[in-house]
Amino acid sequence: MVLLLGQAVGRCFSLRLEELISDCLQQNTHNDALQIELAKHREQNETLERVIDKFYGIRQHVFGELEDISWDDKCACLLNDPAESWTFNDSSTAKYISSLEEELERLRRAVDNLQNKLRxxxxxxxxxxxxxxxxxxxxxxxxxxxxxxxTELRHYHSQHRIQIINLLDEGRSHVKWIVDELVAKCRQLEMKGQNLEPTHSDVKLPGCKHRDVNLGMPDLTSEAL
Incomplete structure (x- = not known):
């Protein structure tokens, strides 16, 4: 019995919880819609404020008033102005429009000048x-x-360097050959000089009793040459 009662209470609680969740979701949706609507109204109010400030600025320029008042006072002044004050046939309004047109033309010329400079x-x-x-x-x-x-100079230098080295090698070989030949000749001359000994013979010539004949060494210098 107690178990059945607990289950019934649980079902009632679940149903109530689902209803509350559904109501909460609906309320959130409604709040989102209100937030969007509020944002639109704020944007409209800001636009309206700018329009009122613009018209009040025109009013100050026409009447020469420089007093800074609240936004509500601006609305009251504009609403209390007679309709004749906002006709565009009077000279003051025409002058103001003309001044605005001149300012607009000046700004256009300035923009054109800047565009030309930019170009x-x-x-x-x-x-x-x-x-x-x-x-x-x-x-x-x-x-x-x-x-x-x-690169060409390096190649040229490399070629001539090889040629110069070859010429130097050839010259060194030739000089070495000459030196070797001279050394060999000198050795031959030394050997010939050692083998030749001086001899003295007594030769009898006609009309002379005795004459010493000296047979000297041959001219080694001329032979060597």
């Missing part, structure tokens, strides 16, 4: 960019030419 600046910038690209291409071409010339 001229863009043209100068494009010209400078083009010039920079051309100079960059010339620099790259010059660097490549210098590198090619350096």
């Amino acid at each position: 001229m600046g863009l043209e100068i910038e494009n010209h400078l960019k083009k010039r920079v690209r051309e100079l960059e291409k010339k620099r790259i071409a010059s660097d490549n030419m210098i590198l090619n010339k350096i």
Whole structure:
């Protein structure tokens, strides 16, 4: 019995909870709609305030009033003004409109001048960019030419270095051969000089009893030459 009563109470509680959740969701939806509506009204009020400030500024310019009053007072002043005050046929309003048109024309000329300066600046910038690209291409071409010339000079230097080394090797070999030949000749001369000994013979010549004949060494210098 108690169990059945507890289950019934639980079902009632669940149903009530679901109803409350549903009501809460509906209330949230309603609150969101109110927030959107409030935002629209605020935007409209801001627009209305700007319009009223604009008209009140015109009123101050026409009547020469410079007093700064609240927004509600501005609305009251505008509502209390007679309709004739807002006709556009009087001279003061025409002058004000004319001054606004002159100001607008001045602003247009200023904008045109700025646009012309901007266009001229863009043209100068494009010209400078083009010039920079051309100079960059010339620099790259010059660097490549210098590198090619350096490579050619290195190749030329390498070739002549090899030729000079070969010539020096040939000259050294030739000088060595000459020195070796001279050393060999000197050794031959030394050996011939050691083998030759001086001899003295007594030769009898007609009409002479005795004569010493000296048979000297041959001219080694002429032989060597």
